[in-house]
Amino acid sequence: MKTKVIILAAGQGTRMKSRLPKVLHRLAGRPLLAHVVDTARLLSPADIRVVVGHGGEQVQASLDGQDIVWCWQHQQLGTGHAVQQAMDGIEADDRVLILYGDVPLIRADTLVGLLAVTRDTPLAILTSKLGDPSGYGRILRDAEGAIRAIREHKDATEAERLVTEINTGIMAVRGAELMRWLGQLEANNAQGELYLTDIVEKAVQENLTVGSLTVTDPYEVAGINTRVQLAELERVVQRREAERLMSQGVTLSDPARIDVRGHLHVEQDIYIDVNCVFEGEVWLAEGVLIEPGCVIRNSRIGPGTRIRAHSVIEGAVVQANVEIGPFARLRPGTELADGSKIGNFVEVKKARIGEGSKVNHLSYIGDATLGRRVNVGAGTITCNYDGANKHHTEIGDEVFIGSDSQLIAPVTIGRGATIGAGSTITRDVSADTLALSRSRQIERPDWKRPVKKK
Numbered sequence: 001m002k003t004k005v006i007i008l009a010a011g012q013g014t015r016m017k018s019r020l021p022k023v024l025h026r027l028a029g030r031p032l033l034a035h036v037v038d039t040a041r042l043l044s045p046a047d048i049r050v051v052v053g054h055g056g057e058q059v060q061a062s063l064d065g066q067d068i069v070w071c072w073q074h075q076q077l078g079t080g081h082a083v084q085q086a087m088d089g090i091e092a093d094d095r096v097l098i099l100y101g102d103v104p105l106i107r108a109d110t111l112v113g114l115l116a117v118t119r120d121t122p123l124a125i126l127t128s129k130l131g132d133p134s135g136y137g138r139i140l141r142d143a144e145g146a147i148r149a150i151r152e153h154k155d156a157t158e159a160e161r162l163v164t165e166i167n168t169g170i171m172a173v174r175g176a177e178l179m180r181w182l183g184q185l186e187a188n189n190a191q192g193e194l195y196l197t198d199i200v201e202k203a204v205q206e207n208l209t210v211g212s213l214t215v216t217d218p219y220e221v222a223g224i225n226t227r228v229q230l231a232e233l234e235r236v237v238q239r240r241e242a243e244r245l246m247s248q249g250v251t252l253s254d255p256a257r258i259d260v261r262g263h264l265h266v267e268q269d270i271y272i273d274v275n276c277v278f279e280g281e282v283w284l285a286e287g288v289l290i291e292p293g294c295v296i297r298n299s300r301i302g303p304g305t306r307i308r309a310h311s312v313i314e315g316a317v318v319q320a321n322v323e324i325g326p327f328a329r330l331r332p333g334t335e336l337a338d339g340s341k342i343g344n345f346v347e348v349k350k351a352r353i354g355e356g357s358k359v360n361h362l363s364y365i366g367d368a369t370l371g372r373r374v375n376v377g378a379g380t381i382t383c384n385y386d387g388a389n390k391h392h393t394e395i396g397d398e399v400f401i402g403s404d405s406q407l408i409a410p411v412t413i414g415r416g417a418t419i420g421a422g423s424t425i426t427r428d429v430s431a432d433t434l435a436l437s438r439s440r441q442i443e444r445p446d447w448k449r450p451v452k453k454k
Contacts, residue, residue, distance in 0.1 A: 036103065
């Protein structure tokens with residue numbers, strides 16, 4: 001018996017007040033649909049089918065390259081109609097799991113439990129109990145507790161609306177029954193749509209047991225229809241992520257003020273101050289300290305490194321005991337060796353800074369290789385771009401570069417050389433030499449400062 005997953009993602013999401021398809025709005029830095037697809041993959045299904053409609057091309061592009069069967073619902077005629085569009089290739093003995101692209105926090109363990117229910121019945125639905133079930137379809141049971149129907153809120157009577165057990169929309173159905181029941185659906189309801197939930201009554205009419213599994217965490221099955229709901233779930237996700245980090249040995253100065261928008265891999269004894277953002281894949285080694293307001297994206301940070309306030313790091317590899325910032329920017333391709341230092345208002349791009357080397361103030365180092373124990377003075381620039389091509393700067397071990405120097409690439413500074421402050425270096429500099437490039441200073445004792453005319 002194969003498991004096949006159908007994810008409904010065709011809705012326009014008008015309450016989001018956005019031109020962007022609802023399932024592409026981001027939660028923890030990733031589209032809502034991506035969360036659902038990733039969870040579905042944990043079940044190792046035979047295939048994943050995503051039903052798209054409004055903005056379908058954008059939705060496809062967001063998951064480009066992934067092994068997904070795309071199905072189109074060109075007219076929005078209800079959930080039952082949406083599932084009909086994904087039935088090509090579904091076989092009689094398949095187990096079909098139906099998910100929703102705007103219900104991002106569903107857990108794989110829950111879905112495994114729901115699929116297990118279908119061993120004894122062809123239909124199993126996921127339910128939950130809410131203090132305020134307004135807007136949700138109600139689970140109607142008989143005196144023995146057996147499910148008899150699902151009544152949509154708009155079609156429910158006053159008595160039925162008092163029921164607090166709701167339909168999450170998520171269900172598992174055997175292929176043969178799903179094909180048969182979908183063909184029997186009619187649009188006899190307030191919305192004039194084909195409701196997928198009507199298959200429950202079809203099962204009851206055939207004297208089949210409708211299985212169920214109840215979720216205790218309401219956030220796991222919470223759908224997102226408005227930006228307010230999106231913001232609420234964002235804080236839920238971030239709080240859970242904060243708790244995970246703390247359980248693994250990370251100290252957070254305020255668990256309510258951290259945002260992880262991807263995957264943050266941590267070791268123990270890490271300290272993270274407030275308002276830090278982590279995006280993509282980030283690795284923090286033991287003993288890392290991060291001061292407030294830092295943004296780290298797709299980078300590896302080595303043990304004992306200190307990242308001072310308001311630094312931005314992207315695509316960088318940082319070794320042990322490095323000091324960065326405050327207000328530093330590390331761009332993709334940056335490599336910082338052990339004990340190196342990048343100071344305030346320094347930008348580094350596609351450059352390797354050697355062991356123990358320092359770039360302390362107000363400098364730009366791009367397309368360069370620095371050796372060991374190099375000292376770069378304030379205001380130094382590697383001039384790597386000629387307007388058409390990028391060129392490399394090579395700086396040997398123990399070089400001293402005076403402040404306000406410009407190194408016009410391609411250029412090589414030999415080991416132990418000294419560059420005098422204020423120099424513009426256009427040719428290679430030999431090892432253990434002093435290179436200067438300055439205009440002669442003059443003084444005019446008879447000079448008078450201009451004054452403003454009255």
